[in-house]
Amino acid sequence: MAIGAEFRAYLSDVFGSLGKLSTRRVFGLDGIFLDGILLGFVIDGRIHFRTDETSLGDYVRGGGKPYAFTKRTGEHIVTSYYSLPERIYDEPEELLRWAQHAHAAAMQSPSAKKRRAARARRVAKSGHTRDRRPPRSMRRGPRSV
Numbered sequence: 396m397a398i399g400a401e402f403r404a405y406l407s408d409v410f411g412s413l414g415k416l417s418t419r420r421v422f423g424l425d426g427i428f429l430d431g432i433l434l435g436f437v438i439d440g441r442i443h444f445r446t447d448e449t450s451l452g453d454y455v456r457g458g459g460k461p462y463a464f465t466k467r468t469g470e471h472i473v474t475s476y477y478s479l480p481e482r483i484y485d486e487p488e489e490l491l492r493w494a495q496h497a498h499a500a501a502m503q504s505p506s507a508k509k510r511r512a513a514r515a516r517r518v519a520k521s522g523h524t525r526d527r528r529p530p531r532s533m534r535r536g537p538r539s540v
Contacts, residue, residue: 398425398437409487410494434497435476438462442484443476444497445504451475453493457482475500 398406398418406427410416414430418437425437435444443462446454457480463473483490 402437402440409490413491413494413498429494429498432498432501434494434501436462438478442479444479444493445500446475446477446497447500447503450493450496450500451477454478454480475504 403418406418407416410427410429417428417431419426419428421433421436427434427437427442433445435442437443444454454477459477459480461473462476462478463471465471479490479493483493
Protein backbone atom coordinates (compact mmCIF):
# COMPACT_ATOMS: atom_id res chain seq x y z
CA MET A 396 0.00 0.00 0.00
CA ALA A 397 1.45 3.38 -1.01
CA ILE A 398 1.93 6.25 1.41
CA GLY A 399 -1.20 8.39 1.47
CA ALA A 400 -1.21 12.14 0.89
CA GLU A 401 -2.03 12.83 4.55
CA PHE A 402 0.89 10.76 5.84
CA ARG A 403 3.21 12.28 3.23
CA ALA A 404 2.18 15.76 4.43
CA TYR A 405 2.89 14.68 8.03
CA LEU A 406 6.38 13.51 7.01
CA SER A 407 7.00 16.75 5.16
CA ASP A 408 5.91 18.84 8.15
CA VAL A 409 8.15 16.96 10.56
CA PHE A 410 11.23 16.41 8.38
CA GLY A 411 11.05 19.44 6.08
CA SER A 412 13.67 21.38 8.03
CA LEU A 413 16.27 18.63 7.42
CA GLY A 414 16.32 18.91 3.63
CA LYS A 415 14.45 17.74 0.54
CA LEU A 416 12.11 14.95 1.57
CA SER A 417 10.73 12.52 -0.99
CA THR A 418 9.16 9.08 -1.15
CA ARG A 419 9.17 6.27 -3.67
CA ARG A 420 8.73 2.54 -3.89
CA VAL A 421 11.87 0.55 -3.06
CA PHE A 422 11.94 -3.25 -2.85
CA GLY A 423 8.14 -3.19 -2.87
CA LEU A 424 8.05 -0.87 0.17
CA ASP A 425 7.50 2.86 0.56
CA GLY A 426 10.93 4.44 0.98
CA ILE A 427 11.56 7.75 2.75
CA PHE A 428 14.43 9.76 1.27
CA LEU A 429 16.17 12.85 2.59
CA ASP A 430 18.26 14.66 -0.02
CA GLY A 431 18.28 11.45 -2.06
CA ILE A 432 19.49 9.25 0.84
CA LEU A 433 17.22 6.40 1.97
CA LEU A 434 16.35 7.01 5.65
CA GLY A 435 13.83 4.27 6.05
CA PHE A 436 10.51 2.80 5.03
CA VAL A 437 6.86 3.05 5.91
CA ILE A 438 5.59 -0.47 6.55
CA ASP A 439 2.00 -1.05 7.66
CA GLY A 440 1.69 2.63 8.57
CA ARG A 441 4.79 2.58 10.81
CA ILE A 442 8.11 4.27 10.13
CA HIS A 443 11.18 2.03 10.13
CA PHE A 444 14.46 3.99 10.23
CA ARG A 445 17.98 2.84 9.44
CA THR A 446 19.99 2.05 12.55
CA ASP A 447 23.66 1.62 13.39
CA GLU A 448 25.61 0.47 16.45
CA THR A 449 25.04 3.76 18.27
CA SER A 450 21.28 4.04 17.69
CA LEU A 451 20.19 0.39 17.78
CA GLY A 452 19.92 0.28 21.58
CA ASP A 453 17.47 3.20 21.62
CA TYR A 454 15.15 1.37 19.23
CA VAL A 455 15.34 -1.90 21.16
CA ARG A 456 14.78 -0.19 24.54
CA GLY A 457 11.78 1.65 23.05
CA GLY A 458 10.22 -1.58 21.81
CA GLY A 459 11.20 -1.18 18.15
CA LYS A 460 11.35 -4.29 16.02
CA PRO A 461 13.57 -4.94 13.01
CA TYR A 462 12.08 -5.27 9.56
CA ALA A 463 12.62 -8.89 8.58
CA PHE A 464 11.56 -10.97 5.60
CA THR A 465 12.11 -14.40 4.08
CA LYS A 466 13.59 -14.74 0.62
CA ARG A 467 12.16 -17.16 -1.92
CA THR A 468 15.09 -19.43 -1.12
CA GLY A 469 13.87 -19.66 2.48
CA GLU A 470 16.69 -17.51 3.84
CA HIS A 471 15.47 -15.25 6.67
CA ILE A 472 16.84 -11.69 6.48
CA VAL A 473 16.81 -9.25 9.42
CA THR A 474 17.55 -5.71 8.26
CA SER A 475 19.05 -2.71 10.03
CA TYR A 476 15.71 -0.88 9.70
CA TYR A 477 13.79 -0.76 12.99
CA SER A 478 10.28 0.44 13.77
CA LEU A 479 10.06 3.62 15.79
CA PRO A 480 8.87 3.39 19.37
CA GLU A 481 5.21 4.43 19.53
CA ARG A 482 5.88 7.44 21.80
CA ILE A 483 8.10 9.08 19.15
CA TYR A 484 5.14 9.78 16.83
CA ASP A 485 3.68 12.19 19.41
CA GLU A 486 6.94 14.12 19.88
CA PRO A 487 7.88 15.93 16.63
CA GLU A 488 11.19 17.27 18.00
CA GLU A 489 12.20 13.80 19.12
CA LEU A 490 11.09 12.31 15.79
CA LEU A 491 13.27 14.87 14.03
CA ARG A 492 16.25 13.85 16.17
CA TRP A 493 15.69 10.17 15.34
CA ALA A 494 15.51 11.07 11.63
CA GLN A 495 18.84 12.89 11.91
CA HIS A 496 20.41 9.78 13.46
CA ALA A 497 18.90 7.61 10.70
CA HIS A 498 20.35 9.96 8.08
CA ALA A 499 23.80 9.76 9.68
CA ALA A 500 23.55 5.94 9.79
CA ALA A 501 22.51 5.85 6.13
CA MET A 502 25.41 8.10 5.14
CA GLN A 503 27.87 5.75 6.86
CA SER A 504 26.40 2.54 5.48
CA PRO A 505 28.70 0.45 3.25
CA SER A 506 26.31 0.78 0.30
CA ALA A 507 26.24 4.60 0.56
CA LYS A 508 30.03 4.77 0.77
CA LYS A 509 30.28 2.48 -2.26
CA ARG A 510 27.88 4.69 -4.29
CA ARG A 511 29.81 7.86 -3.37
CA ALA A 512 33.11 6.24 -4.37
CA ALA A 513 31.65 5.06 -7.70
CA ARG A 514 30.29 8.55 -8.38
CA ALA A 515 33.69 10.08 -7.61
CA ARG A 516 35.37 7.63 -10.01
CA ARG A 517 32.87 8.50 -12.77
CA VAL A 518 33.49 12.21 -12.26
CA ALA A 519 37.28 11.74 -12.22
CA LYS A 520 37.18 9.55 -15.33
CA SER A 521 35.00 11.97 -17.29
CA GLY A 522 37.01 15.01 -16.28
CA HIS A 523 33.83 16.83 -15.31
CA THR A 524 33.46 18.44 -11.95
CA ARG A 525 29.82 17.40 -11.82
CA ASP A 526 28.17 14.01 -12.11
CA ARG A 527 26.61 13.81 -15.60
CA ARG A 528 23.65 11.63 -14.80
CA PRO A 529 20.38 12.63 -16.45
CA PRO A 530 18.32 15.20 -14.57
CA ARG A 531 16.19 13.68 -11.83
CA SER A 532 13.04 14.48 -13.81
CA MET A 533 14.30 12.19 -16.57
CA ARG A 534 15.00 9.25 -14.22
CA ARG A 535 12.55 7.09 -12.37
CA GLY A 536 12.96 8.72 -9.02
CA PRO A 537 11.32 9.73 -5.77
CA ARG A 538 8.22 11.82 -5.65
CA SER A 539 8.63 15.10 -3.85
CA VAL A 540 6.62 15.42 -0.72
